Amino acid sequence: MIEDGETLTIERMTEAHLPEVMPIEREVFAPGWSEAAFRNDLRNPSALYLNLRLNGKLVAYAGMWLVIDEAHITNVAVKPEYRGRNFAKRLIHRLLSIARERGCVKAFLEVRVSNTPAQKLYEKFGFRPVAVRAKYYDNVEDALIMWLEGLDTPEYGEVLQAIEREFRKG
Numbered sequence: 001m002i003e004d005g006e007t008l009t010i011e012r013m014t015e016a017h018l019p020e021v022m023p024i025e026r027e028v029f030a031p032g033w034s035e036a037a038f039r040n041d042l043r044n045p046s047a048l049y050l051n052l053r054l055n056g057k058l059v060a061y062a063g064m065w066l067v068i069d070e071a072h073i074t075n076v077a078v079k080p081e082y083r084g085r086n087f088a089k090r091l092i093h094r095l096l097s098i099a100r101e102r103g104c105v106k107a108f109l110e111v112r113v114s115n116t117p118a119q120k121l122y123e124k125f126g127f128r129p130v131a132v133r134a135k136y137y138d139n140v141e142d143a144l145i146m147w148l149e150g151l152d153t154p155e156y157g158e159v160l161q162a163i164e165r166e167f168r169k170g
């Protein structure tokens, strides 16, 4: 959902972007990852983070680790006032497309059992719950582990194309 006159760009996150990323991380996850943790990940050759900018302003980001043939989605955040505009969907779409290009065959992630919006988002991409990790968050809340198989198949390519068509509608 892009209005007339709006420009949307997706770019690779670097350490230079952290002054824009950290306020969103703190706002969304209160407090979320530290700047040192982000810096560490951005220096990790297995990690890949993307920023989404609307009219040049950073409003969302997401990242993953690519380990052999598996993609592990680590982080997705959209500034609250920009939610419901397909921005997370665009970021996950781009991450999974890159993972496919790099030869990944499966993907997984952990999500809070209470986080229905995120679970619905991942279900759109074919992630399915496979297990629960007890007290994973702050030793209190359980994590749902969600898996996606067949990332490398032509059928999954069609899933990604169908999602991409939604972006062209608006």
Ligand SMILES: CC(C)(COP(=O)(O)OP(=O)(O)OC[C@H]1O[C@@H](n2cnc3c(N)ncnc32)[C@H](O)[C@@H]1OP(=O)(O)O)[C@@H](O)C(=O)NCCC(=O)NCCS
Residues within 6 Å of the ligand: 028, 075, 076, 077, 078, 079, 082, 083, 084, 085, 086, 087, 088, 089, 090, 110, 111, 112, 115, 116, 117, 118, 120, 121, 122, 124
């Ligand atoms: C979860 C989050 C990333 C979604 O971002 P978003 O840009 O609003 O999501 P999108 O507009 O791209 O929506 C994509 C899909 O997610 C699901 N979704 C998003 N918000 C939802 C909500 N409030 N309730 C139910 N489903 C929701 C829908 O399936 C939606 O697809 P649809 O519009 O075709 O139905 C955002 O709410 C957020 O930053 N939350 C806090 C951080 C977080 O939970 N991160 C994930 C941690 S694992």
